[in-house]
Amino acid sequence: MKIAIVGGGPKGMYGFERLAAQFAAHPPPTPVEIHVFNRTVHFGSGDIYRPDQPDYLLINYALGNIDAWIDAPPHAVAPQTPSLFEWLHAKKGLSIDVCDYASRGLVGEYLEACFRAIADNLPARVTGRYFVGEVVDLWQEAGGHRLTLRDEGVQSSLFQHVLLTTGHPRNRPISQPNTIPFIYPVNPTLTTIPAGKTVVIKGMGLTFVDAVLALTEGKGGTFRREFGQLSYQPSGDEPTAIYAYSRSGLPMLPRPPHVGASAIKLRYLTEEALGNRPIDFSADLRPLLEQEMIYAYYRVLLRPYGIDLEAAKSFNEVTEIIEHFHQLNWTLERFNPTTFLDPLHQTAPLKPLAQHHFILDYLRKGVAAALRGLENDPLAAVTAVWRRATPVFQRAFRFGGLTPRSHRYFMENYASALNRVAFGPPIESMEKMIALAESGILRFDFSRGGSDEISADLYIDARIPKISYKHNDSPLYQNLLKRGLAQPFTNADSTDSYQPGCLAIDECGRLISTDGNATNITLYGTPTEGIVYDNDSLSRHCNNFASAWAASINQLCFQN
Numbered sequence: 001m002k003i004a005i006v007g008g009g010p011k012g013m014y015g016f017e018r019l020a021a022q023f024a025a026h027p028p029p030t031p032v033e034i035h036v037f038n039r040t041v042h043f044g045s046g047d048i049y050r051p052d053q054p055d056y057l058l059i060n061y062a063l064g065n066i067d068a069w070i071d072a073p074p075h076a077v078a079p080q081t082p083s084l085f086e087w088l089h090a091k092k093g094l095s096i097d098v099c100d101y102a103s104r105g106l107v108g109e110y111l112e113a114c115f116r117a118i119a120d121n122l123p124a125r126v127t128g129r130y131f132v133g134e135v136v137d138l139w140q141e142a143g144g145h146r147l148t149l150r151d152e153g154v155q156s157s158l159f160q161h162v163l164l165t166t167g168h169p170r171n172r173p174i175s176q177p178n179t180i181p182f183i184y185p186v187n188p189t190l191t192t193i194p195a196g197k198t199v200v201i202k203g204m205g206l207t208f209v210d211a212v213l214a215l216t217e218g219k220g221g222t223f224r225r226e227f228g229q230l231s232y233q234p235s236g237d238e239p240t241a242i243y244a245y246s247r248s249g250l251p252m253l254p255r256p257p258h259v260g261a262s263a264i265k266l267r268y269l270t271e272e273a274l275g276n277r278p279i280d281f282s283a284d285l286r287p288l289l290e291q292e293m294i295y296a297y298y299r300v301l302l303r304p305y306g307i308d309l310e311a312a313k314s315f316n317e318v319t320e321i322i323e324h325f326h327q328l329n330w331t332l333e334r335f336n337p338t339t340f341l342d343p344l345h346q347t348a349p350l351k352p353l354a355q356h357h358f359i360l361d362y363l364r365k366g367v368a369a370a371l372r373g374l375e376n377d378p379l380a381a382v383t384a385v386w387r388r389a390t391p392v393f394q395r396a397f398r399f400g401g402l403t404p405r406s407h408r409y410f411m412e413n414y415a416s417a418l419n420r421v422a423f424g425p426p427i428e429s430m431e432k433m434i435a436l437a438e439s440g441i442l443r444f445d446f447s448r449g450g451s452d453e454i455s456a457d458l459y460i461d462a463r464i465p466k467i468s469y470k471h472n473d474s475p476l477y478q479n480l481l482k483r484g485l486a487q488p489f490t491n492a493d494s495t496d497s498y499q500p501g502c503l504a505i506d507e508c509g510r511l512i513s514t515d516g517n518a519t520n521i522t523l524y525g526t527p528t529e530g531i532v533y534d535n536d537s538l539s540r541h542c543n544n545f546a547s548a549w550a551a552s553i554n555q556l557c558f559q560n
Contacts, residue, residue, distance in 0.1 A: 009046020064098025249448025
């Protein structure tokens with residue numbers, strides 16, 4: 001039996017690990033070859049976490065949360081299965097805390113060590129083969145599937161099972177000259193840009209932060225902390241100005257470091273409250289989410305006044321307490337969930353300098369809230385609501401759990417906003433954005449207006465690409481559609497239909513062909529986004545199709 005894993009980043013490694021564990025627990029009766037295909041030599045880390053990245057690029061997840069191994073049977077084949085925190089202590093001798101943030105490169109080094117530990121300990125009759133190259137085509141023949149590598153041509157092997165863990169696709173280039181469509185690796189992609197240029201960056205998420213740091217700190221600039229505040233010392237090799245813009249016009253809010261599950265439980269947005277599927281986001285889910293936000297904000301705000309909101313038995317009682325509080329403290333601004341998610345939604349277009357200062361003030365408030373922490377600042381407390389609610393939403397969302405109309409509404413109007421306030425970068429990274437904005441290098445003058453007003457030398461696409469068979473340049477997925485091995489996923493009812501851009505899969509993650517049958521091609525991770533929600537690339541538990549996939553292949557070995 002030959003098995004192909006296409007995409008050797010974290011998700012590909014997780015599939016590889018589960019296969020090896022299954023074959024160790026239940027030795028195959030005949031030899032098995034596992035072929036792993038990756039675009040680069042960085043097996044285990046992939047493009048985003050490759051180890052050759054600079055230390056100033058930090059992940060947005062406290063390192064105590066990261067573990068490449070899953071605590072589930074069968075046991076891993078590696079003799080040791082350390083978490084990232086344990087590995088950094090044992091292998092690097094670093095003095096760290098679980099709430100610290102590691103660099104992307106350091107995480108990648110850990111992931112690649114985990115991949116080698118699996119590859120070096122494969123069970124008897126199981127062989128691993130590793131290929132550097134991009135898979136651009138995949139088709140069915142008698143007895144299995146064959147594939148083509150870019151620049152290498154058709155591969156001779158015939159694969160009975162394929163796992164596609166290809167991660168994020170790449171955006172189609174912006175229709176501008178002098179455009180960089182993908183920033184990684186930032187060195188040399190961005191660090192070799194000549195000094196004195198005017199740069200426009202599209203997108204203001206996590207990739208934007210990396211791009212800005214590569215154009216400044218990556219070109220010799222330094223940050224200095226005095227009296228608790230960061231300031232930027234330019235090297236002279238930076239761009240003259242970096243203009244950032246996005247659809248929302250807002251950067252991400254930093255998140256306070258936190259490890260493990262929250263001790264604060266959801267009160268309103270629960271699976272019991274959501275009821276039966278399909279769910280209407282606006283009618284059923286959004287009101288509960290807003291209740292959670294209001295409760296989280298005022299629970300922290302009212303505590304210094306001696307008011308214990310946790311004692312309230314219903315949300316009506318919560319609102320009565322809040323109303324009474326504001327009657328006595330009428331000068332205090334009321335919390336509004338809509339304004340929290342988009343403080344620009346009712347704001348008239350601002351002049352460029354005013355827009356810049358609005359965003360800079362927004363960042364300062366976000367950093368100050370995160371520094372005070374979830375239990376001491378009401379805004380920080382609200383940023384944690386969607387993180388706590390995401391597991392509930394994931395279960396509700398799966399495989400058309402939202403009505404088609406509200407599925408579209410959520411993806412177009414809420415998904416990005418919730419991600420922006422809940423899953424932002426470390427505080428330090430956003431402090432650096434503030435320092436760069438105060439120095440005059442980073443500009444938010446046209447953050448919500450686009451780039452038409454700016455005469456730039458270079459354009460950078462820093463958007464996180466979304467899964468879309470219509471808008472992404474992925475020859476592999478286009479060929480799967482052309483060959484009938486895949487079809488678009490459609491969420492439909494009697495009144496509406498919606499295609500989020502992903503391909504149809506069954507409950508096990510297997511592609512559904514145009515004839516309606518499940519194939520032996522399984523999707524895992526980002527390619528399933530739209531059918532399932534929030535495929536965190538480092539998580540072993542979110543939408544885990546890998547464990548069932550590996551177990552089913554192992555069972556087939558004995559049936560055949």
